[in-house]
Amino acid sequence: MTNQEKYIAAFTDALNVAAEETAAMQYGQSVAWDSVGHMRLIANLEDAFDIMMDMDDIIDFSSFGKGKEILRKYDVEL
Amino acid sequence: MWNFETAQEHIAAIDDSGATLTYGQLAAEGRTLAGHTDGRCLVFCLCRNDLGSLLGYTAFLNHGIVPALLSAELDRGLLRSLLDSYHPRYVWAPEGTVVAGGACHTAYGYTLTKTPYADAPALYQELALLLTTSGSTGSPKFVRQSYRNIRANTDSIVKYLRLTADERPITTLPMNYTYGLSILNTHLDVGATLLLTRYGIAQKGFWSFFKEYRATSFGGVPYTYEMLDRMRFTRMDLPSLRTLTQAGGKLLPSLHEKFAWWCRDTGRQFIVMYGQCEATARMAYLPWERGIEKIGAMGIAIPGGRFELIDTDGSVITSAYVTGELRYRGENVTLGYAAGAEDLALGDERGGVLDTGDMAKRDDDGYYTVVGRKKRFVKLFGNRVNLDEAERLLKAQYPDADIACGGRDDRLVIYGADSAPMDEMIAYLAAKTGLHPSGFAAKIVAAIPKNDAGKTLYRELETPDD
Numbered sequence: 001m002t003n004q005e006k007y008i009a010a011f012t013d014a015l016n017v018a019a020e021e022t023a024a025m026q027y028g029q030s031v032a033w034d035s036v037g038h039m040r041l042i043a044n045l046e047d048a049f050d051i052m053m054d055m056d057d058i059i060d061f062s063s064f065g066k067g068k069e070i071l072r073k074y075d076v077e078l
Numbered sequence: 079m080w081n082f083e084t085a086q087e088h089i090a091a092i093d094d095s096g097a098t099l100t101y102g103q104l105a106a107e108g109r110t111l112a113g114h115t116d117g118r119c120l121v122f123c124l125c126r127n128d129l130g131s132l133l134g135y136t137a138f139l140n141h142g143i144v145p146a147l148l149s150a151e152l153d154r155g156l157l158r159s160l161l162d163s164y165h166p167r168y169v170w171a172p173e174g175t176v177v178a179g180g181a182c183h184t185a186y187g188y189t190l191t192k193t194p195y196a197d198a199p200a201l202y203q204e205l206a207l208l209l210t211t212s213g214s215t216g217s218p219k220f221v222r223q224s225y226r227n228i229r230a231n232t233d234s235i236v237k238y239l240r241l242t243a244d245e246r247p248i249t250t251l252p253m254n255y256t257y258g259l260s261i262l263n264t265h266l267d268v269g270a271t272l273l274l275t276r277y278g279i280a281q282k283g284f285w286s287f288f289k290e291y292r293a294t295s296f297g298g299v300p301y302t303y304e305m306l307d308r309m310r311f312t313r314m315d316l317p318s319l320r321t322l323t324q325a326g327g328k329l330l331p332s333l334h335e336k337f338a339w340w341c342r343d344t345g346r347q348f349i350v351m352y353g354q355c356e357a358t359a360r361m362a363y364l365p366w367e368r369g370i371e372k373i374g375a376m377g378i379a380i381p382g383g384r385f386e387l388i389d390t391d392g393s394v395i396t397s398a399y400v401t402g403e404l405r406y407r408g409e410n411v412t413l414g415y416a417a418g419a420e421d422l423a424l425g426d427e428r429g430g431v432l433d434t435g436d437m438a439k440r441d442d443d444g445y446y447t448v449v450g451r452k453k454r455f456v457k458l459f460g461n462r463v464n465l466d467e468a469e470r471l472l473k474a475q476y477p478d479a480d481i482a483c484g485g486r487d488d489r490l491v492i493y494g495a496d497s498a499p500m501d502e503m504i505a506y507l508a509a510k511t512g513l514h515p516s517g518f519a520a521k522i523v524a525a526i527p528k529n530d531a532g533k534t535l536y537r538e539l540e541t542p543d544d
Binding site for chain 1: 278279280281282284285301305308309310311313314478480495497524525528532
């Protein structure tokens with residue numbers, strides 16, 4: 001799996017959405033991406049990329065796009 | 079209920095846009111709002127953690143109007159069926175909410191709408207407030223709370239938490255949920271400043287609001303603390319934070335320990351509490367000074383309250399460390415339930431005594447520990463297995479798995495998302511309980527259903543074919 005595929009898979013698994021829906025997703029905009037979904041998503045990403053995110057990044061992770069920027073800080077190329 | 083006139087200039091609430099309401103404004107705006115009603119009647123309040131919602135709730139309670147608190151996010155179909163069952167005279171809802179009837183007043187983003195129902199339900203004279211027990215499921219069952227219930231519980235909580243006007247609690251729970259509401263009730267009573275936010279703790283907006291307005295405390299249900307733990311909360315720099323309270327279910331002892339130690343090391347107070355909507359809000363608290371010594375316990379009865387443990391034969395248990403059903407006595411024990419409009423005329427059905435349905439035991443020092451729900455048991459091969467205990471065992475072993483334990487009669491079912499290692503969990507539980515794995519089953523679900531406050535909704539989990 002490429003990093004891009006892993007990134008999308010983290011969303012589809014945590015938020016129960018189809019891969020093509022992930023790119024437009026934002027925290028709070030869908031029922032699935034609530035606080036419960038958010039913590040599942042973060043756990044998935046940390047497992048997939050073997051990273052430990054800082055709290056500031058966890059709470060800043062507000063959309064599919066913003067998440068890519070944040071992961072760059074952890075040397076994850078997307 | 080409250081006298082807002084004593085601290086007119088003091089700020090009662092700040093929302094996350096920075097807008098404020100002083101106690102004087104809250105009193106004046108409340109009088110205006112109440113003046114647009116026909117007096118004592120039933121009002122549905124669709125709540126959010128914002129100024130308009132706070133204004134409506136306090137105005138109604140202070141002027142003898144009975145609010146039923148519901149989530150503003152409540153499913154519209156469920157709202158319609160509640161309206162049809164209870165025929166409230168008014169609905170107080172965020173502007174733009176579609177409600178049948180005529181708008182009669184708008185303030186702070188909320189509109190009061192007079193409903194078309196001609197027949198108003200009769201209200202018992204002491205009835206103050208209606209709250210649901212289940213959050214977002216839209217169950218037509220309400221808990222009936224009296225003015226005396228709210229006053230008694232508020233006085234106890236203010237006393238044992240030693241609340242003062244210097245407090246600035248930040249909202250983490252919905253105000254239509256008993257625990258969230260008790261934080262509002264008690265802090266308004268001492269003239270403190272509420273920080274109202276619609277952001278959740280996993281959002282940046284919450285923490286910037288927290289820091290900007292220097293929140294001094296917050297409350298959390300077990301799920302809140304599980305999240306804070308995963309977010310590495312203890313690394314955050316929050317100099318204004320003094321007190322963390324926990325209620326709404328039993329916290330994993332490992333997390334209780336972790337937060338109790340962190341609070342002790344950083345000069346804060348971590349206070350575990352116990353309560354139910356049926357007892358207005360609180361029944362017990364664990365004094366923070368003993369938080370570490372009594373990990374896993376929920377404490378002692380609040381001032382004015384008293385516990386008893388009842389054996390299966392109905393007798394009162396007198397020895398320590400014997401499990402029985404927890405019974406509570408106090409002025410905060412609510413009037414009873416309402417299943418429909420006609421029940422709003424009912425008086426006090428409980429007489430100050432509440433059988434909590436929780437199984438608990440007491441230690442030598444008189445501290446109580448909840449060990450499970452009375453009815454949450456299965457019998458595997460003749461052995462009674464407490465489903466809450468089983469769940470805690472699994473959560474302690476698999477902290478990242480979102481799971482719940484259910485089942486019926488002679489079968490324990492582990493519900494989990496498909497990422498959870500279910501077979502491993504069955505083997506683990508079987509080993510822990512010393513029972514054969516064939517008594518356990520696993521069922522994959524999309525997500526564990528939880529209410530607004532993060533409590534697992536077991537009834538929704540267990541479909542009839544289980």
